[in-house]
Amino acid sequence: MNIPSDLKFTEQDEWARLEGDIVTIGISDFAQDQLSDIVYVEFLVAEGEQVSKGDACATLESVKAAADVYVSVSGEVVEVNEDLVDTPEKVNSDPYGAAWMVKIKVSDISELDQLMDAAAYEKAIEEKE
Amino acid sequence: MYVPHTEAEREKMLSTIGLKSMEDLFQDVPAVERFPDLRLDPPLTEMEALEELQDLASSDETTSELVCFLGAGAYNHYVPSAVDAMISRGEFYTAYTPYQPEISQGTLQAIFEYQSLISALTGMDVSNASHYDGATAAAEAVSLANAHFRGKRSKVILSPALNPQYRQTIRTYNPGTELTFIGDNSGVALDDSPEALIPLIDKDTALMIVQYPDFFGRVYDLSKLAEAAHAAGALLAVSAYPIALGLLKPPGEFDVDIVTGEGQPLGIPLSFGGPYLGFFATKKDYLRKIAGRLVGETVDNRGQRAYVLTLTAREQHIRRERATSNICTNQGLIALATTIYMSLLGKNGFKEVANLNYQKAHYAAKRLSELEGFELWSDEPFFNEFTLRCPIPVAKLNESLLEYGIVGGYDLGLDYPQLSDHMLLAFTEMNSKDDIDLLVEALAEVSHD
Numbered sequence: 001m002n003i004p005s006d007l008k009f010t011e012q013d014e015w016a017r018l019e020g021d022i023v024t025i026g027i028s029d030f031a032q033d034q035l036s037d038i039v040y041v042e043f044l045v046a047e048g049e050q051v052s053k054g055d056a057c058a059t060l061e062s063v064k065a066a067a068d069v070y071v072s073v074s075g076e077v078v079e080v081n082e083d084l085v086d087t088p089e090k091v092n093s094d095p096y097g098a099a100w101m102v103k104i105k106v107s108d109i110s111e112l113d114q115l116m117d118a119a120a121y122e123k124a125i126e127e128k129e
Numbered sequence: 130m131y132v133p134h135t136e137a138e139r140e141k142m143l144s145t146i147g148l149k150s151m152e153d154l155f156q157d158v159p160a161v162e163r164f165p166d167l168r169l170d171p172p173l174t175e176m177e178a179l180e181e182l183q184d185l186a187s188s189d190e191t192t193s194e195l196v197c198f199l200g201a202g203a204y205n206h207y208v209p210s211a212v213d214a215m216i217s218r219g220e221f222y223t224a225y226t227p228y229q230p231e232i233s234q235g236t237l238q239a240i241f242e243y244q245s246l247i248s249a250l251t252g253m254d255v256s257n258a259s260h261y262d263g264a265t266a267a268a269e270a271v272s273l274a275n276a277h278f279r280g281k282r283s284k285v286i287l288s289p290a291l292n293p294q295y296r297q298t299i300r301t302y303n304p305g306t307e308l309t310f311i312g313d314n315s316g317v318a319l320d321d322s323p324e325a326l327i328p329l330i331d332k333d334t335a336l337m338i339v340q341y342p343d344f345f346g347r348v349y350d351l352s353k354l355a356e357a358a359h360a361a362g363a364l365l366a367v368s369a370y371p372i373a374l375g376l377l378k379p380p381g382e383f384d385v386d387i388v389t390g391e392g393q394p395l396g397i398p399l400s401f402g403g404p405y406l407g408f409f410a411t412k413k414d415y416l417r418k419i420a421g422r423l424v425g426e427t428v429d430n431r432g433q434r435a436y437v438l439t440l441t442a443r444e445q446h447i448r449r450e451r452a453t454s455n456i457c458t459n460q461g462l463i464a465l466a467t468t469i470y471m472s473l474l475g476k477n478g479f480k481e482v483a484n485l486n487y488q489k490a491h492y493a494a495k496r497l498s499e500l501e502g503f504e505l506w507s508d509e510p511f512f513n514e515f516t517l518r519c520p521i522p523v524a525k526l527n528e529s530l531l532e533y534g535i536v537g538g539y540d541l542g543l544d545y546p547q548l549s550d551h552m553l554l555a556f557t558e559m560n561s562k563d564d565i566d567l568l569v570e571a572l573a574e575v576s577h578d
Binding site: 044059061064066 | 279443451
């Protein structure tokens with residue numbers, strides 16, 4: 001299971017990457033593996049919208065389930081990866097790269113402190129398995 | 130095994146929704162009606178019960194003895210005997226949607242054929258496996274639009290010429306949403322074309338719904354409506370009369386987004402209002418937002434053609450509160466009946482039925498408009514139904530017509546006070562020329578009492 005050490009993670013298996021004041025959000029390798037083949041990505045937020053920590057930003061549909069992706073920080077949505085709508089399979093093949101979902105300009109960077117680091121997340125998914 | 134809720138569970142549920150007692154749940158029912166004292170007759174033997182039911186049944190007057198010119202949403206069309214014979218086969222005989230779908234290949238194939246026929250008839254990309262009736266299908270169009278815009282557009286425009294019962298059902302579906310309904314209460318004149326609704330469309334409009342032909346029987350070109358809706362980013366839904374689509378341009382060719390309608394005319398008896406069938410078809414763009422079942426064709430692991438319930442992650446048992454609708458069933462048996470009906474008629478037979486309906490109505494319109502005191506309300510094109518202005522109240526006319534063995538038209542004054550003394554008359558292949566001539570003679574006599 002790939003768990004990059006430079007990312008932060010949520011209990012619902014989203015990852016967050018901080019660059020400047022922009023946080024990029026996606027789902028973890030573990031999450032894509034659990035969902036199996038992703039066939040549909042729908043975004044629930046648009047560029048310019050304000051979101052609060054815990055809001056759903058996207059819905060993923062796999063051949064066996066549907067799952068929401070939640071934002072782990074509050075702020076303004078500055079970019080949505082619309083390419084995923086036409087290429088949902090990228091969520092399976094490149095969850096930490098091409099399958100990033102939204103970029104948020106954070107209003108309170110300290111919200112990220114509540115997330116898990118890679119080691120804690122690794123432990124968390126071991127318990128789930 | 131039936132496991133009832135415990136007292137603790139009940140209390141928890143009540144406190145979650147902010148109620149104190151079970152009785153609070155029934156506050157919308159007037160207190161006197163809550164626990165009525167049922168004074169039932171003493172029990173009957175089977176023989177006595179059967180006799181009583183037979184007496185009741187034989188006191189009904191039906192379209193098999195009477196000549197019927199009543200439409201307004203349900204139509205007296207011929208149902209070929211093969212329809213009943215085939216739906217009665219044990220392999221098919223369930224009213225319900227398949228819940229163990231993969232072993233119900235025959236049922237799934239029938240639904241797949243149904244979807245294909247509805248798509249072809251409406252000129253749309255995709256059809257679901259059906260809804261309960263035309264009214265609920267129209268209401269599901271509203272749910273689709275609301276889900277499509279994720280609740281961010283709050284306005285739905287209902288044409289005043291959309292069936293009044295459909296408008297009522299749509300409003301009944303939506304007290305819990307942020308949607309407001311305009312159009313039928315916005316002062317648009319009934320004799321205006323649907324294009325009079327265009328100024329109501331704005332950036333907050335999610336959906337506009339019109340009827341084709343409209344409730345008064347009129348047929349309009351809908352392409353300008355579609356253009357105007359799309360220019361504002363809104364969707365256009367059309368509730369269509371399926372038999373008319375054998376002759377008229379299918380709504381898909383006007384670039385509409387959703388086509389719904391009542392499937393009863395396609396081989397389902399009138400039978401006192403149900404069970405009927407709602408058909409629902411859309412452009413491919415809205416595939417994931419369609420409520421209800423969808424059957425798809427695929428191949429199994431031996432390379433053989435097979436059918437599956439597909440895209441089920443849309444549905445509420447998986448998507449939960451984010452699903453478009455909590456409807457996940459379909460009218461299995463009724464959809465099968467309409468599939469048999471459409472297959473039996475075929476493309477040419479369907480056109481022929483449509484043409485018969487059209488010709489009979491136009492013959493009737495010509496004769497009736499020549500009657501003294503009667504006049505066609507509109508000079509717009511129509512299919513098999515039109516509005517007739519009458520010299521005396523419709524209720525009175527209908528009472529007299531019944532003495533001639535005729536079920537008269539719909540009293541439009543019931544829904545539209547400004548159209549009192551206006552009768553909506555429908556003509557189908559079931560009405561012979563003699564029947565129509567009898568109607569004309571009867572109206573001439575009874576209106577001059």
